[in-house]
Amino acid sequence: MLLRVFPQEQKWQRIPSRKDEQPHLALSPREAMWLFLRRPEKLTAKEQHALEQRCQIHEEVALAYQLVQQCAEMLRTRKGGQLDAWLDAVLSTPLSDLHTFARGIRSDIEAVEAGLILPWSNGMVEGQVNRLKLIKRQMYGRANFDLLRLRVFHRDVSSHTKCA
Structure with missing residues (x-):
């Protein structure tokens, strides 16, 4: 059963869902964030299905997922040499929220690259x-x-x- 709003009546009505339509799994923003950040091979089948549903909703969601996974992999493997190319890729997309993140990294690029390349830590x-x-x-x-x-x-x- 789905809840849908009908504009003429302005109230919620229960209508049965179609049998061929798979229900969307409800995710909180925090759960969706962890789906985006976790390694794809460590996701359960249910999580993979939820992630695929989110990526099929809109092409910008799929693009954001790809960029987030590239950034996470760059951080995990400590490949600071890929940072400039990744920042250029982010800034060439229509994702304004990631633009803010990329500009913040660009403002202190030397420190970020040092954190990715050098073995020392504070x-x-x-x-x-x-x-x-x-x-x-x-x-x-x-x-x-x-x-x-x-x-x-x-x-x-x-x-x-x-x-x-």
Whole structure:
């Protein structure tokens, strides 16, 4: 059964769906995003069917899926040399939302290419910043800076090995 709006009556009516018509699987925007980002070989049959339905709805959806998959593969394999060609491909499409994303990358292209090519990461620094923010949020309105300093610089000496 499908719900459809009839403009003359301005109310919802239930009408039976045709037997040859396959029902569209309802997806939230978040679920649709994960379908677009996941590797095609890791999708279940139901997910592949839902993705195919979305791509058949409009050619721009299929184009967006192709571009997203190309970008994800470039990020997974860390091939920064393909970034310029991908950005040109995005900017030549009618997808204005992806244009904004591509222009944002172009504004800081050196850093993005370095992130794709170089083996170094600032993950350790970001982890420490995340830890400090967590401690700060936990203590908000409860204690002063002295206690914050003690919690940040406190070290469990027993867990560290001593150098000879």
